[in-house]
Amino acid sequence: MADEEEKTLIEILEENTPIDLTKYINFVHAPQSGAIATFSGTTRDTFEGKTVVELRYEAYVPMAIRRVKSICSLARSSWDLDSIAVAHRLGPVPVGQTSVFIAISAVHRADALDACKYVIDEIKASVPIWKKEIYANGEVWKENSEFLERRLEFGRGAQDKSTGVGGGCCGHVKVKVEAQDKKGCCGIKVRVENEEAAHVSNDNGGMDYE
Amino acid sequence: MADEEEKTLIEILEENTPIDLTKYINFVHAPQSGAIATFSGTTRDTFEGKTVVELRYEAYVPMAIRRVKSICSLARSSWDLDSIAVAHRLGPVPVGQTSVFIAISAVHRADALDACKYVIDEIKASVPIWKKEIYANGEVWKENSEFLERRLEFGRGAQDKSTGVGGGCCGHVKVKVEAQDKKGCCGIKVRVENEEAAHVSNDNGGMDYE
Numbered sequence: 001m002a003d004e005e006e007k008t009l010i011e012i013l014e015e016n017t018p019i020d021l022t023k024y025i026n027f028v029h030a031p032q033s034g035a036i037a038t039f040s041g042t043t044r045d046t047f048e049g050k051t052v053v054e055l056r057y058e059a060y061v062p063m064a065i066r067r068v069k070s071i072c073s074l075a076r077s078s079w080d081l082d083s084i085a086v087a088h089r090l091g092p093v094p095v096g097q098t099s100v101f102i103a104i105s106a107v108h109r110a111d112a113l114d115a116c117k118y119v120i121d122e123i124k125a126s127v128p129i130w131k132k133e134i135y136a137n138g139e140v141w142k143e144n145s146e147f148l149e150r151r152l153e154f155g156r157g158a159q160d161k162s163t164g165v166g167g168g169c170c171g172h173v174k175v176k177v178e179a180q181d182k183k184g185c186c187g188i189k190v191r192v193e194n195e196e197a198a199h200v201s202n203d204n205g206g207m208d209y210e
Numbered sequence: 211m212a213d214e215e216e217k218t219l220i221e222i223l224e225e226n227t228p229i230d231l232t233k234y235i236n237f238v239h240a241p242q243s244g245a246i247a248t249f250s251g252t253t254r255d256t257f258e259g260k261t262v263v264e265l266r267y268e269a270y271v272p273m274a275i276r277r278v279k280s281i282c283s284l285a286r287s288s289w290d291l292d293s294i295a296v297a298h299r300l301g302p303v304p305v306g307q308t309s310v311f312i313a314i315s316a317v318h319r320a321d322a323l324d325a326c327k328y329v330i331d332e333i334k335a336s337v338p339i340w341k342k343e344i345y346a347n348g349e350v351w352k353e354n355s356e357f358l359e360r361r362l363e364f365g366r367g368a369q370d371k372s373t374g375v376g377g378g379c380c381g382h383v384k385v386k387v388e389a390q391d392k393k394g395c396c397g398i399k400v401r402v403e404n405e406e407a408a409h410v411s412n413d414n415g416g417m418d419y420e
């Protein structure tokens with residue numbers, strides 16, 4: 001476990017701190033590893049035909065770090081990995097810049113590549129990081145569709161097992177979803193009427209959306 | 211097609227030319243892409259308990275480039291990709307240094323990640339690049355097991371379809387394999403009695419091993 005902690009680097013970066021890819025690649029680099037897989041998520045210039053100026057990220061940092069640690073441990077239990085580095089920026093991330101970066105080293109390439117895909121998929125699906133898309137003509141808070149789907153799954157599970165009142169992994173999550181035809185990585189919009197509420201969270205991952 | 215060529219960079223690097231990862235990441239970086247996946251193959255310090263000093267790579271360069279181009283085109287036909295960069299070093303690659311690097315950008319992450327895995331798997335399986343492992347106490351030419359398996363598959367196919375004489379994708383490939391218990395990325399040894407022959411190749415990919 002001590003070795004696992006030494007070989008795992010998780011950083012949620014404050015505003016206006018670009019992600020230094022080389023730092024994380026160097027962290028996972030090791031003479032015993034023959035493979036390094038990386039993934040960079042960057043702000044792209046358009047979304048559904050609208051011109052994007054930048055994305056802004058906010059997170060409940062202690063829980064985000066706990067969740068990423070848990071994802072890294074699960075990855076280690078599924079693949080034979082050496083080192084893992086995960087970095088996520090907060091605040092504004094202009095077009096073309098990296099908001100999330102993952103680097104994973106392993107003796108064999110299949111382990112590094114498959115684990116890299118797993119880690120980014122799980123981060124998108126289960127880490128409490130929120131995104132505001134700033135367009136040339138407006139802005140909107142977005143919750144990643146995978147995150148929402150995972151929470152709705154938990155919600156259905158909680159409802160099935162309890163009295164049927166409420167929903168969500170801790171029984172009090174209300175989410176309003178604007179359904180869209182095309183499923184994409186950000187294909188579902190979440191309307192947040194009280195922005196402050198989006199940042200209130202407890203150890204069970206509870207968030208109050210209206 | 212012109213656009214595809216502009217967005218594909220393939221370099222087989224001469225001896226003692228380290229791979230500059232940033233150069234290839236910058237090449238695939240684009241404001242319209244939200245995802246960049248990369249893979250680095252590096253020389254690791256041990257193989258089957260033996261201390262590795264360095265690997266040495268040789269290639270029939272024109273064919274290697276043609277094959278990599280073909281792999282990139284096939285990747286584009288399977289996934290929605292923006293840019294692809296592939297670099298492979300020749301000559302000695304000391305422990306810890308990168309021998310092959312792939313960077314792929316796409317609008318969505320699944321395309322970039324899946325294509326990256328496909329491209330490295332296909333490079334290992336079908337590009338004529340040979341590797342000599344230099345140990346502390348000796349050296350051995352290796353052919354990647356996947357490359358060999360692919361050639362043997364072609365060979366079986368050719369034999370099935372023809373008179374049953376010969377084998378190999380062009381009907382005259384003879385390979386002597388030392389079977390090993392454990393399958394790894396370099397798990398099969400090829401004995402090359404005439405080293406020069408390993409570099410003789412024609413447009414059909416023919417190589418004469420004894």
